[in-house]
Amino acid sequence: MGMTMSQKILAKHAGLEKVVAGQLIRAKLDMVLGNDITSPVAINEFNKAGFDGIFDKDKISLVMDHFTPNKDIKAATQCKQCRDFAGKYDITNYFDVGDMGIEHALLPEKGLIGPGELCIGADSHTCTYGALGAFSTGVGSTDMAAGMATGEAWFKVPSAIKFNLTGKLSKYVTGKDVILHIIGMIGVDGALYRSMEFTGEGLSSLNMDDRLCIANMAIEAGAKNGIFEVDDITLEYCKGRVNRPFDIFKADDDAEYDEVIDIDLSTIKQTVSFPHLPENTKTIDEITEDVKIDQVVIGSCTNGRMSDMRIAAEILKDKHIAKGVRCIVIPGTQKVYLDCVKEGLAEIFINAGCVFSTPTCGPCLGGHMGILAAGERAVSTTNRNFVGRMGHIDSEVYLASPAVAAASAVAGKIAGIK
Amino acid sequence: MKAHGIVHKYGDNVDTDVIIPARYLNTADHKELASHCMEDIDKDFVKTVKEGDIMVANMNFGCGSSREHAPIAIKASGISCVIASTFARIFYRNSINIGLAILECKEAAEDIEKGDEVEVDFDTGVITNITKNHTYQAQPFPEFIKEIISKGGLLNSLKK
Numbered sequence: 001m002g003m004t005m006s007q008k009i010l011a012k013h014a015g016l017e018k019v020v021a022g023q024l025i026r027a028k029l030d031m032v033l034g035n036d037i038t039s040p041v042a043i044n045e046f047n048k049a050g051f052d053g054i055f056d057k058d059k060i061s062l063v064m065d066h067f068t069p070n071k072d073i074k075a076a077t078q079c080k081q082c083r084d085f086a087g088k089y090d091i092t093n094y095f096d097v098g099d100m101g102i103e104h105a106l107l108p109e110k111g112l113i114g115p116g117e118l119c120i121g122a123d124s125h126t127c128t129y130g131a132l133g134a135f136s137t138g139v140g141s142t143d144m145a146a147g148m149a150t151g152e153a154w155f156k157v158p159s160a161i162k163f164n165l166t167g168k169l170s171k172y173v174t175g176k177d178v179i180l181h182i183i184g185m186i187g188v189d190g191a192l193y194r195s196m197e198f199t200g201e202g203l204s205s206l207n208m209d210d211r212l213c214i215a216n217m218a219i220e221a222g223a224k225n226g227i228f229e230v231d232d233i234t235l236e237y238c239k240g241r242v243n244r245p246f247d248i249f250k251a252d253d254d255a256e257y258d259e260v261i262d263i264d265l266s267t268i269k270q271t272v273s274f275p276h277l278p279e280n281t282k283t284i285d286e287i288t289e290d291v292k293i294d295q296v297v298i299g300s301c302t303n304g305r306m307s308d309m310r311i312a313a314e315i316l317k318d319k320h321i322a323k324g325v326r327c328i329v330i331p332g333t334q335k336v337y338l339d340c341v342k343e344g345l346a347e348i349f350i351n352a353g354c355v356f357s358t359p360t361c362g363p364c365l366g367g368h369m370g371i372l373a374a375g376e377r378a379v380s381t382t383n384r385n386f387v388g389r390m391g392h393i394d395s396e397v398y399l400a401s402p403a404v405a406a407a408s409a410v411a412g413k414i415a416g417i418k
Numbered sequence: 419m420k421a422h423g424i425v426h427k428y429g430d431n432v433d434t435d436v437i438i439p440a441r442y443l444n445t446a447d448h449k450e451l452a453s454h455c456m457e458d459i460d461k462d463f464v465k466t467v468k469e470g471d472i473m474v475a476n477m478n479f480g481c482g483s484s485r486e487h488a489p490i491a492i493k494a495s496g497i498s499c500v501i502a503s504t505f506a507r508i509f510y511r512n513s514i515n516i517g518l519a520i521l522e523c524k525e526a527a528e529d530i531e532k533g534d535e536v537e538v539d540f541d542t543g544v545i546t547n548i549t550k551n552h553t554y555q556a557q558p559f560p561e562f563i564k565e566i567i568s569k570g571g572l573l574n575s576l577k578k
Contacts, residue, residue, distance in 0.1 A: 037443045037487075041490075046573075074445050124484040140515060142512065142516055154562070188481060192506070365435070366440050367443075384435065384482060386482060387436055387458055388436065
């Protein structure tokens with residue numbers, strides 16, 4: 001029996017010819033990631049365990065993105081702890097306010113993850129980098145501490161679900177609609193402990209931003225990782241970014257999958273996840289009632305990339321958001337921010353009455369920069385709509401694509417775009 | 419190794435945002451995190467929890483964010499063991515890595531109710547509901563994980 005893409009990457013990094021689902025392995029890491037919330041816990045553990053060195057100063061990334069620019073004294077203290085640690089060990093990829101971005105938008109953009117590499121991150125959306133054909137998964141702070149010290153981590157080799165994509169997406173239907181559709185279909189634990197592997201001729205209609213968005217939300221189906229087969233689109237993206245040799249792994253023809261799910265991209269419609277679980281999806285034409293909204297958030301590690309900004313701006317151009325709605329647009333990185341300025345998108349957003357912010361995870365997790373009061377509703381391009389996720393426990397988050405979010409901001413209620 | 423305590427019971431898909439809301443993640447202090455544990459779904463938890471108590475839930479416990487603050491808050495609040503039908507994988511991993519005992523057992527998760535007195539034997543995987551006089555069999559930990567736990571967590575197991 002052959003191996004899946006994920007299993008091949010794990011086998012290579014464990015120095016093994018072959019691995020099988022369920023096997024426990026130790027594997028070498030190409031990147032260890034942490035942010036301003038998870039790194040302080042890891043640094044405390046690292047120090048407590050008595051480590052006095054890191055495995056590779058170029059293979060650790062610390063990104064100050066969650067509560068930055070520092071929202072309060074405690075947040076400032078946590079960032080300072082990370083900054084001091086990065087300074088002490090001369091960590092190359094330390095990103096602070098001014099050159100940072102939301103971690104999962106930033107690392108691919110900087111070429112810090114390449115195809116076939118193995119990455120762990122103390123953030124659940126670390127699964128994003130599977131879009132590049134890497135094995136990448138979220139872990140906790142203790143794993144991060146051990147990873148920084150030893151350059152290794154333990155894994156239970158996952159089994160997998162194969163998603164065979166065909167067809168082409170319709171206009172204004174994006175990667176976000178694809179992943180919300182899938183989570184609606186298989187549920188928030190539909191891929192629990194498993195890999196979600198994406199392949200098929202439909203890949204050619206998904207740009208890198210679509211793929212990064214889809215892989216990003218694999219965790220929302222409980223998956224260990226999401227991974228895309230490497231093709232010309234991946235290689236084009238890596239050109240000039242990933243300046244080191246990398247391996248491309250394809251699944252064996254006889255690889256064993258728990259399940260194979262066929263998805264015709266042309267049948268997918270604009271999709272919204274209703275509170276309080278990402279699996280509570282409805283297509284836009286299934287929403288018959290008026291769902292009035294108070295806030296729209298366009299950004300995050302899920303949808304803060306350039307194609308997200310462009311589609312939102314296309315819809316908001318020469319329009320104004322509805323009275324009584326606050327619309328917060330947050331580019332994912334400094335580069336996306338600058339490109340928005342250069343392409344005139346910043347002006348479109350501001351003229352439409354939106355807030356245009358420096359990169360931050362901020363409102364996605366109810367941190368800062370757009371917290372909801374009791375009874376308020378938001379349409380958000382983020383990834384979670386759990387109870388209290390964006391603020392008060394009696395507030396509501398509806399997950400959608402940047403196109404639907406922008407159209408909703410103009411309409412003052414959940415709305416699609418034709 | 420055994421745990422023995424009174425049960426706090428929850429449903430499906432308990433996520434890490436309700437176990438410890440992000441608004442409290444500006445600190446890594448264990449006691450402070452514990453003081454807000456389960457706040458968004460069970461305001462009384464921190465008032466009623468006693469050292470050694472047991473948490474029981476249904477499917478996909480600990481889904482969502484990878485914040486290790488979630489198992490830390492549960493452990494620091496005095497909970498000695500979490501039993502669920504299934505766990506989200508990062509939460510499962512984090513719990514083992516910090517030394518919070520955690521068992522998957524669908525039968526126990528479905529039968530045990532709030533307030534039941536329960537005993538857990540980690541060596542055999544036997545869970546005893548003293549209140550109802552029922553027993554349930556969970557999978558004991560595999561050797562690899564037993565070694566991490568017996569050494570007091572992942573980092574201690576790596577110390578030279």
